[in-house]
Amino acid sequence: MDENDSIEVHQDDFAAVQQRLPDEEVLYDLAELYKIFGDTTRVKLLCILFEGEMCVQHLAQLLQVSQSAVSHQLRILKGARLVKYRRDGKTVYYALADDHVREIIGCGMEHITE
Amino acid sequence: MDENDSIEVHQDDFAAVQQRLPDEEVLYDLAELYKIFGDTTRVKLLCILFEGEMCVQHLAQLLQVSQSAVSHQLRILKGARLVKYRRDGKTVYYALADDHVREIIGCGMEHITE
DNA sequence: TGAACATATGAACAGTTATTCATATGTTTG
DNA sequence: CAAACATATGAATAACTGTTCATATGTTCA
Numbered sequence: 112m113d114e115n116d117s118i119e120v121h122q123d124d125f126a127a128v129q130q131r132l133p134d135e136e137v138l139y140d141l142a143e144l145y146k147i148f149g150d151t152t153r154v155k156l157l158c159i160l161f162e163g164e165m166c167v168q169h170l171a172q173l174l175q176v177s178q179s180a181v182s183h184q185l186r187i188l189k190g191a192r193l194v195k196y197r198r199d200g201k202t203v204y205y206a207l208a209d210d211h212v213r214e215i216i217g218c219g220m221e222h223i224t225e
Numbered sequence: 226m227d228e229n230d231s232i233e234v235h236q237d238d239f240a241a242v243q244q245r246l247p248d249e250e251v252l253y254d255l256a257e258l259y260k261i262f263g264d265t266t267r268v269k270l271l272c273i274l275f276e277g278e279m280c281v282q283h284l285a286q287l288l289q290v291s292q293s294a295v296s297h298q299l300r301i302l303k304g305a306r307l308v309k310y311r312r313d314g315k316t317v318y319y320a321l322a323d324d325h326v327r328e329i330i331g332c333g334m335e336h337i338t339e
Numbered sequence: 340t341g342a343a344c345a346t347a348t349g350a351a352c353a354g355t356t357a358t359t360c361a362t363a364t365g366t367t368t369g
Numbered sequence: 370c371a372a373a374c375a376t377a378t379g380a381a382t383a384a385c386t387g388t389t390c391a392t393a394t395g396t397t398c399a
Contacts, residue, residue, distance in 0.1 A: 124277075124279070124283070125283070125286070125287060127276070128273055128276045128279075128287065129287065131276060132269075132272055132273060132276075132287075133272060133334075137334075137337065137338070138265060138268050138269055138272060139265055140337045141262075141268050141330070141333050141334065141337060142262065142263055142264055142265045142267075142268045143263075144263075144333050144336060144337055145259045145260075145261075145262035145263040145268070145333060146259075146260075146263030146264075146386095147259075147263070148255075148256065148259035148262075148263070149256055149257075149258075149259040149260030149261075149262070149263040150256055150260075150386090150387075151252060151253055151256045152387080152388095153256075154252050154255050154256045154259070155246075155252055158246055158247060158252060159242055159246060162238075162241070162242045162245060162246075163238075165238070165242075166345085166346095167345070167346060167347095168345070168346085169238070169239070172239070173239060173242065173243065173246075176388080177388075177389070177390095178345080178346070178347095179346090179347085179348085179388080179389070179390080179391095180387075180388055180389075181346095182346060182347055182348080183347085183348080183387075183388080184387085185346095185347090186347075186348080198346095198395090198396090200345090200396065200397065201343095201344060201345045201346080201395080201396050201397065202344095202345060202346080202396095203345075203346060203347095211332070211335060211336040211339070214332050214335070215329075215332045215333060215336065216255070218325070218328050218329045218332045219255050219258050219259060219329060220247075220251075220255065221325060221328070222258060222325040222329065223251065223254045223255060223258055224251070225325070264356090264357075266357080266358095280375085280376095281375070281376060281377095282375070282376085290358080291358075291359070291360095292375080292376070292377095293358080293359070293360080293361095293376090293377085293378085294357075294358055294359075295376095296376060296377055296378075297357075297358080297377085297378080298357080299376095299377090300377075300378080312365090312366090312376095314366065314367065314375090315365080315366050315367065315373095315374060315375045315376080316366095316374095316375060316376080317375075317376060317377095
């Protein structure tokens with residue numbers, strides 16, 4: 112049957128694709144990274160920090176959410192090394208960790224504004 | 226007090242940042258887009274389709290998940306216009322909708338493999 | 340040191356989401 | 370047309386996630 116041929120051909124594809132497919136762990140990390148961008152509050156935070164560093168209470172004001180909520184989200188962003196922070200007395204200033212964040216946001220923007 | 230000065234300066238920042246900040250709607254859409262990439266099954270699907278088109282059952286085999294689960298996820302990807310499909314008899318072949326997906330995945334990869 | 344302020348964090352709750360199961364739709368072939 | 374196959378989809382469930390509330394930690398200043 113050509114049905115079998117078809118299957119064999121596809122099984123070859125499997126091997127090829129499976130080989131070129133990134134490791135399970137990498138794909139997991141990739142999903143975890145995007146998951147972080149997949150929340151309105153966090154995306155807003157990142158976009159704000161796009162303009163420069165800002166302290167927690169001002170971030171909360173701008174986002175119109177509680178200080179606690181912002182802090183929780185900043186913790187997640189910190190954990191993913193997307194933001195860095197510095198302490199100045201009582202206040203803590205957050206900023207983007209590096210330019211990757213800008214690129215990632217830029218990529219997404221291109222898609223939705225096309 | 227210089228406390229007041231500080232507040233005034235920051236309020237100016239608010240205005241400036243708020244002005245430069247993308248519209249609420251855009252930020253929502255951006256988060257929605259990334260949300261889609263923020264799932265292991267979907268990221269895997271997209272990575273596989275990176276290599277070329279593939280039919281549903283083979284996608285399910287490669288991902289080691291049920292046909293139903295793949296179909297559900299493909300529906301979401303379809304809804305976000307990240308994949309396209311063509312029917313050939315009984316089987317349906319899915320493929321990446323355009324090169325934006327490649328760029329977005331590429332951006333993320335850079336970040337996690339640095 | 341203690342009061343006031345800024346931020347962080349744990350627990351709990353509500354809303355969301357991915358998978359499974361059962362079944363429907365659509366297509367080919369005998 | 371009926372059987373077999375490929376895919377799609379609705380409902381239900383289990384797991385996950387973001388916010389809130391209460392409180393803890395850390396810092397400054399009188």
